[in-house]
Amino acid sequence: WYQRRVREAVVSTQSTGSSGINAEYGEEPLPPKMKEHFQRLFERLVCLDYIIRNTDRGNDNWLIKYDKTQEDPEKAIFVAAIDNGLAFPFKHPDEWRAYPYYWAWLPNASEPFSDETRDLLLHKLKDLELVQDMIDELCRLFKCDKSFDKDLQHRQVAVMRGQILNLCQALEEKKTPLQLVQMPLLRIESEGKGKGKSPFIQKFQDKYPLFSSC
Numbered sequence: 001w002y003q004r005r006v007r008e009a010v011v012s013t014q015s016t017g018s019s020g021i022n023a024e025y026g027e028e029p030l031p032p033k034m035k036e037h038f039q040r041l042f043e044r045l046v047c048l049d050y051i052i053r054n055t056d057r058g059n060d061n062w063l064i065k066y067d068k069t070q071e072d073p074e075k076a077i078f079v080a081a082i083d084n085g086l087a088f089p090f091k092h093p094d095e096w097r098a099y100p101y102y103w104a105w106l107p108n109a110s111e112p113f114s115d116e117t118r119d120l121l122l123h124k125l126k127d128l129e130l131v132q133d134m135i136d137e138l139c140r141l142f143k144c145d146k147s148f149d150k151d152l153q154h155r156q157v158a159v160m161r162g163q164i165l166n167l168c169q170a171l172e173e174k175k176t177p178l179q180l181v182q183m184p185l186l187r188i189e190s191e192g193k194g195k196g197k198s199p200f201i202q203k204f205q206d207k208y209p210l211f212s213s214c
Contacts, residue, residue, distance in 0.1 A: 037073035038064075042108045043117040045079055046177040049101055051163050055093070056086035058102055088138075090155040092185045101181055109177040113170065122171045125164050135160070154190065161188030161200070 030038070049057050063080040070076035103109055124130055135157055142153050165188060170180040188200050 033073050034077060038077050038079070039108055039111060040114060040116055041077065041079040042103070042106075043113055043177070045081055046101075046103060046109070046180070047117070047121060047167060048081055049103070050167055050180060051160060052084065052087035053089050053092070053159055053163055054081075054084060054087045054101070055089055056083060057081070062103075088142075088156045089159060090152050092159060092187075104178050104181050112174045112176050118171045118174070122168060125168050125171075131161075131164060155187075158187040158189045162186040162202070164188075165202075 045062060048054075061081070061083045063082060065078040065080070067076050139153060139157070142148055142156075162185065165186070166183045167180065169175075170183065175183075186202050188202055190200060
């Protein structure tokens with residue numbers, strides 16, 4: 001596994017078409033199939049980070065492995081997300097630090113989500129029962145923490161539901177990852193059960209970091 005800083009670890013589609021790995025080792029530009037596969041892996045990283053609202057996906061918190069001896073893209077390039085300990089915040093950033101997604105500044109983030117990523121995720125994220133099952137599993141995991149707080153957990157889930165709703169819209173409209181992180185922030189809070197009532201209510205973020213970015 002090779003660890004690369006943000007500006008060195010991606011396929012540049014705006015210059016020579018080479019990757020940061022290639023640039024450092026003086027290799028030829030990645031073949032089109034390799035570049036396409038890397039883009040799909042990058043999109044999955046984006047979706048993961050956005051759903052869990054990772055507040056620590058800095059330059060050094062994801063890895064790329066490139067095996068130039070392999071001709072099959074799926075065996076040649078791998079992406080790993082590491083150090084996810086600051087994911088699942090109980091609120092969106094609203095003070096000094098914006099906690100940006102650093103990958104949003106990469107050329108890859110300006111490409112629309114692919115049909116492959118859309119077909120892989122959209123129907124799952126729109127399945128309310130599947131999403132609830134995922135949340136239930138996460139809650140059981142959260143409860144293993146000795147400092148588990150039920151009210152805090154509800155706020156974490158509200159942020160995640162809002163992120164999922166935004167991601168669904170971005171995939172449906174074939175937005176880019178950059179456009180995704182520029183969408184209005186919202187929370188989906190449980191309103192309780194009652195006749196004629198929706199079980200959830202949307203609340204948009206009304207306060208943003210002083211120095212806001214992606």
